[in-house]
Amino acid sequence: MLFAVLCKDKxxxxxxxxxxxxxxxxxxxxxxxxxxxxxxxxxxxxDDKPCGSMLIIEADSQADAEAIAAEDPYGKAGLFEKVEVKAYKWLYNNPEA
Structure with a gap:
């Protein structure tokens, strides 16, 4: 299952x-x-400067995706104001479809 990890920088x-x-x-x-x-x-x-991150990852469950996201060194360093992990369905232009 795919998950979007949406991170907003402080x-x-x-x-x-x-x-x-x-x-x-x-x-x-x-x-x-x-x-x-x-x-x-x-x-x-x-100003074209980074202000957050997005990753699409594959994981077996929401809990597994959240555990993967929690390992991001940016998050561990206190960069993020907010992190959301949401189930994601890739409909268009998915090379694996």
Whole structure:
């Protein structure tokens, strides 16, 4: 089952994002290698600066998806103001369909 992980950065925390980025990318690379990751990237503000993140991941359950999301180094570093994990159905342009 697919899940969307929607993360909103805390205001004025770009420094946390930049300091933590190498660990975050290593974590995302690991998800990708395992086949867990389907899509990932940052949200951008009006100045084209990152202000959040979105990942589409595959997990067996909501609890498993939440556990995966909780391992994000950005979250552990206190970057996020809010994280939502929602079941997701990929209808259009799904390469696996």
């Amino acid at each position: 205001p004025d925390h770009i420094h946390v994002r930049m300091e933590t980025r190498p660990r975050h990318l290593e974590w995302v690379d690991g998800l990708n290698e395992k086949g867990t990751l389907k899509i990932a990237g940052p949200f951008l503000d009006g």
